[in-house]
Amino acid sequence: xxxxxxxxxxxxxxxxxxxxxxxxxxxxxxxxxxxxxxxxxxxxxxxxxxxxxxxxxxxxxxxxxxxxxxxxxxxxxxxxxxxxxxxxxxxxxxxxxxxxxxxxxxxxxxxxxxxxxxxxxxxxxxxxxxxxxxxxxxxxxxxxxxxxxxxxxxxxxxxxxxxxxxxxxxxxxxxxxxxxxxxxxxxxxxxxxxxxxxxxxxxxxxxxxxxxxxxxxxxxxxxxxxxxxxxxxxxxxxxxxxxxxxxxxxxxxxxxxxxxxxxxxxxxxxxxxxxxxxxxxxxxxxxxxxxxxxxxxxxxxxxxxxxxxxxxxxxxxxxxxxxxxxxxxxxxxxxxxxxx
Numbered sequence: 047x048x049x050x051x052x053x054x055x056x057x058x059x060x061x062x063x064x065x066x067x068x069x070x071x072x073x074x075x076x077x078x079x080x081x082x083x084x085x086x087x088x089x090x091x092x093x094x095x096x097x098x099x100x101x102x103x104x105x106x107x108x109x110x111x112x113x114x115x116x117x118x119x120x121x122x123x124x125x126x127x128x129x130x131x132x133x134x135x136x137x138x139x140x141x142x143x144x145x146x147x148x149x150x151x152x153x154x155x156x157x158x159x160x161x162x163x164x165x166x167x168x169x170x171x172x173x174x175x176x177x178x179x180x181x182x183x184x185x186x187x188x189x190x191x192x193x194x195x196x197x198x199x200x201x202x203x204x205x206x207x208x209x210x211x212x213x214x215x216x217x218x219x220x221x222x223x224x225x226x227x228x229x230x231x232x233x234x235x236x237x238x239x240x241x242x243x244x245x246x247x248x249x250x251x252x253x254x255x256x257x258x259x260x261x262x263x264x265x266x267x268x269x270x271x272x273x274x275x276x277x278x279x280x281x282x283x284x285x286x287x288x289x290x291x292x293x294x295x296x297x298x299x300x301x302x303x304x305x306x307x308x309x310x311x312x313x314x315x316x317x318x319x320x321x322x323x324x325x326x327x328x329x330x331x332x333x334x335x336x337x338x339x340x341x342x343x344x345x346x347x348x349x350x351x352x353x354x355x356x357x358x359x360x361x362x363x364x365x366x367x368x369x370x371x372x373x374x375x376x377x378x379x380x381x382x383x384x385x386x
Contacts, residue, residue, distance in 0.1 A: 048193075050074045050100040052084050052151075057105050062156040066103065066193065073101075080104070085132070085149045093326045095150035096137055101193075106155040110164035114180060120307070123178040123211065126168060130155055130196045131185035136217060137250035139332055140278055143184065145319030152190070158199050165203060169210045182215025182236070189218040197223040201230060208232050213273060217252045219261040229269040234306045236273030237262055239296070241288035244280050248332060255292070259299055266304035277311030279354045281335055281346055289354075290361050297365045307370040308362060310355045314345035 051073050057063050058077065067075060078084055081104035111126050119125030132153040133143060144150070155161075169177055181187045181200075191197050197214060201223060204212045213234045224235065240248070242255040253261070262272055274296065276289070315323065317339060324333045338347045345351070362369055 048073055048101045049098070050076065052076050052078050052081065052100055052102040054081055054102075054104045055079055057103055057156050060103075060105075060156050062158070063103050066101075066154075069193070070101075078102075081153055085147070085151060085153055087148065090148045090150075092144055092148070092150045096144075099133070099135075100151045102151055102153045104153055104155055105157050106160065110161050111168050111179070114183075119180070120176075120178050120211075123176040124172050125178050125180065127180040127183045128161055128165065129184035130158065130161060130181070131190065131194065133184070134186045135189045136186060136252045138252065139248045139250065139327060139330055140280070140313060142315060142319060144326065145315060145323040152185075154190075154194055158196060162200065162203050165200075165210075166207065169207050176211075177209075178211040178213065180213045180215065182213070186216050186218055187214040188216040188220040188223075191218070191220045191223060198227075201227050201233065204233055205230055215273075215275065217249065217258060219253045219257050221261055221264060224265055224270055225268065231271065234271050234273045235262075235265055236275050236307075238275045238277055239292065240276070240278075240280055241285075241292045243288055244282065248280070259296060262296075262300055266300050270304075271306035272300065272304050273306050274308045275311065276358060277309060278313035279310055279351070279358070280313060280332070281350055281354065285354065286357055289358055293358065293361045293365065302366045305366065305369065309371065310358060312345055312351045314343050317342055317344055320344040 048070050049072070051067070051070060053063060053075060055077055067073075081102045084100075084102055111128050114125040114127050133147060133150060134141065135152070165179060168179075181197075188197060200212070204210060205228065208231070211232050211234065212230070213236050215236045215238065217238050237258050239255065239258065245252070245255050266272060279289075282288075320333075320339075324330075327333065336346055336350055337344055346354075359371065362371075
């Protein structure tokens, strides 16, 4: 799975580094002063690297907890996100990460304790207020859990802080941390979902929609709260029947009382990001759809976005009483993460 590991000199002797090295004995280990020397190099071929990404082990020095981008999060919460990793093992055609980063390599920040310190400080600074933390903005929260064990590390923190909400955004079926943990009522496992026929074409390397729903059933049976993230909404032939079929199937298999919240995300890219992604996949039908370039963004026309959201809301409202629906239509260019 990983045949090359770059390691910052400052974390060579870190216990997590040593543990990862022990699991990949045959991998090349290359020492670097800072991860940016590899990750931020110019003229890298993201598409080519995606075939066999390297793992980069690094230390994060700042930006452990950041405000979410404009237009994202629960309206009645103070919303933050954290990123223990950059990049994802999946290769979804609509993913903004392929237009954001120069490199397809994975960066793992091994100093987890600094994340927990800043999360707890943020909770303390918002005492008496609703606060939510989102994981899975710069990576899939669970897809590399068998290597990182980050979710297993962070869940006990939220067990100690039951008034703070944690969302783990994922397409993964790696369920071990939740299966072996006590159920946390303040933790939401949020699955990104698009209709199966579309997913088979666009969700490259991901577990199928069938397997994601099966994973959701397991979590619901154990008592975990689930998030449904229809993000992004993909327009195409027969989209109404496809989305109605997906929503009907979910609610035929997942108890409504297991659903914490539902959100819809628009397909949108900053112009420069879209240009970069389109250059990698010039024949991708997704990018030849009814897209409009305006105000620095490439997206569906507003009437298409509004029609899709209204339709899906209507289908859901016929199925579940008073669902919690929140907004996740944000501009990726508002991302506040600073990459050194």
